[in-house]
Amino acid sequence: MFAAKKSGDITSAFAFGVKDELPARYKALKDQLRPNDIQKAWERLLAVYEKESERIQKLGSSSVTEVNFKDILANNGRFPEETIKELRKSGCVVVRGVYEREEALGYKQQVLDYIAKHPGIDGYPANNPQIWELYWTKGQAKARSHPNFLTVSTALNQIWHASEDAAIDLSTNVTYCDRLRIRESGDKSFSLSEHVDGGSVERWEDPEYRKCYQKILDGKWEEYDPFDATHRVDATMDMYDCGGGCSMFRSFQGWVSLSDVQSPGGGTLKVCPLIKETTSYIMMRPLLDDLKDSSDMGGSRPGSQQLLSKEQHPHIIDTMVSIPSVHPGDCVFWSADTVHAVENECNNPTDSSVFYIPVAPLCAINSKCLRRQRENFDKGLTPPDFPGNNCEVDFDDRAKPQDLSDLGKLGMGYTRFEEKADMTKGQREAIRTANSCLFD
Numbered sequence: 001m002f003a004a005k006k007s008g009d010i011t012s013a014f015a016f017g018v019k020d021e022l023p024a025r026y027k028a029l030k031d032q033l034r035p036n037d038i039q040k041a042w043e044r045l046l047a048v049y050e051k052e053s054e055r056i057q058k059l060g061s062s063s064v065t066e067v068n069f070k071d072i073l074a075n076n077g078r079f080p081e082e083t084i085k086e087l088r089k090s091g092c093v094v095v096r097g098v099y100e101r102e103e104a105l106g107y108k109q110q111v112l113d114y115i116a117k118h119p120g121i122d123g124y125p126a127n128n129p130q131i132w133e134l135y136w137t138k139g140q141a142k143a144r145s146h147p148n149f150l151t152v153s154t155a156l157n158q159i160w161h162a163s164e165d166a167a168i169d170l171s172t173n174v175t176y177c178d179r180l181r182i183r184e185s186g187d188k189s190f191s192l193s194e195h196v197d198g199g200s201v202e203r204w205e206d207p208e209y210r211k212c213y214q215k216i217l218d219g220k221w222e223e224y225d226p227f228d229a230t231h232r233v234d235a236t237m238d239m240y241d242c243g244g245g246c247s248m249f250r251s252f253q254g255w256v257s258l259s260d261v262q263s264p265g266g267g268t269l270k271v272c273p274l275i276k277e278t279t280s281y282i283m284m285r286p287l288l289d290d291l292k293d294s295s296d297m298g299g300s301r302p303g304s305q306q307l308l309s310k311e312q313h314p315h316i317i318d319t320m321v322s323i324p325s326v327h328p329g330d331c332v333f334w335s336a337d338t339v340h341a342v343e344n345e346c347n348n349p350t351d352s353s354v355f356y357i358p359v360a361p362l363c364a365i366n367s368k369c370l371r372r373q374r375e376n377f378d379k380g381l382t383p384p385d386f387p388g389n390n391c392e393v394d395f396d397d398r399a400k401p402q403d404l405s406d407l408g409k410l411g412m413g414y415t416r417f418e419e420k421a422d423m424t425k426g427q428r429e430a431i432r433t434a435n436s437c438l439f440d
């Protein structure tokens with residue numbers, strides 16, 4: 001039985017400004033994990049990092065991979081080869097025109113009407129919300145179950161791979177219900193400093209999560225594959241009940257833009273578009289000479305997302321770029337370990353608004369979360385990973401299961417997943433586990 005989360009807002013997932021020392025067991029953990037030749041591996045990494053950082057700073061926003069949705073459609077639902085190559089290096093991608101402009105603007109209008117009809121909905125900041133505790137608007141439900149979103153999420157899951165036995169089906173995506181942002185022009189109250197989702201100390205502390213990064217911990221970061229999902233399947237990303245932690249494996253976090261957002265300066269997302277080297281940097285950082293005799297885990301706080309700092313991660317902070325300008329219907333996606341942030345000020349001529357819609361392949365942890373999420377959707381409660389404000393429980397005009405299309409029902413776990421003839425042992429296991437978790 002899972003307890004509902006305490007009420008809160010988007011800041012519940014972070015431990016900004018907390019500086020107290022971590023328990024001594026983290027020092028012992030580092031002694032166990034530290035490879036003998038880490039200093040040499042670090043020097044090799046910095047040599048590459050400095051070159052890549054210079055390249056990215058010169059390119060600015062154009063270092064973020066871009067593709068048109070119609071080029072994915074024209075390529076049988078897969079990214080073009082050149083895009084795959086770039087995306088595996090950058091870890092993030094803007095996909096243009098996933099939704100029609102008018103469709104995306106219509107979703108936003110529906111949300112604005114809903115907010116106007118129900119005064120007093122919670123959000124951050126409390127006195128003038130920019131991030132709303134809303135999950136079940138009809139606009140969000142439609143956007144999540146749009147056939148084009150299914151196409152793009154399936155293409156994104158195919159960037160990943162897993163061993164034949166790993167119980168994951170990368171050809172099936174499920175719906176993760178996240179909140180939304182309607183950021184006003186001129187807003188300075190909402191910003192997020194550089195961080196990585198998916199927990200913090202867990203990357204070192206959980207034995208299975210740690211296996212994702214084993215090559216780095218062996219001192220062979222060059223061989224690390226950021227898109228191998230094999231050990232993500234059973235990784236524990238939330239050992240300390242993070243207030244806003246995500247209990248699903250999201251292969252990519254993402255959003256759809258509901259506005260014309262200028263870049264830089266439009267109050268938009270910033271990313272570090274270099275995935276293998278950046279993850280290697282973060283994983284090695286607390287094991288280096290200057291930190292190895294302390295319990296400091298590179299700024300990690302149990303129960304919080306991984307925050308980065310200029311003191312400990314200067315190369316990464318210097319490599320952050322704002323994503324390119326986006327328009328209503330464009331989507332941006334960043335991989336599970338991508339460092340990201342939100343611009344401090346929204347100097348866009350209009351609002352800078354998004355629905356957060358991540359990508360989540362079918363596997364056991366995602367099936368479990370799907371079941372709990374479905375129960376909350378039935379009752380109109382906040383989804384299980386989010387602060388338990390339950391703002392929409394009494395709203396008759398919220399989205400309900402009967403509003404979902406067939407695709408929407410499948411993604412939300414209302415209908416059974418089907419095995420296909422060419423599936424691996426691991427894919428079949430993921431489907432059987434999902435069906436028994438959802439229907440037995």
Ligand SMILES: [Fe+2]
Nearest residue numbers: 195196197340
């Ligand atoms: Fe985040």
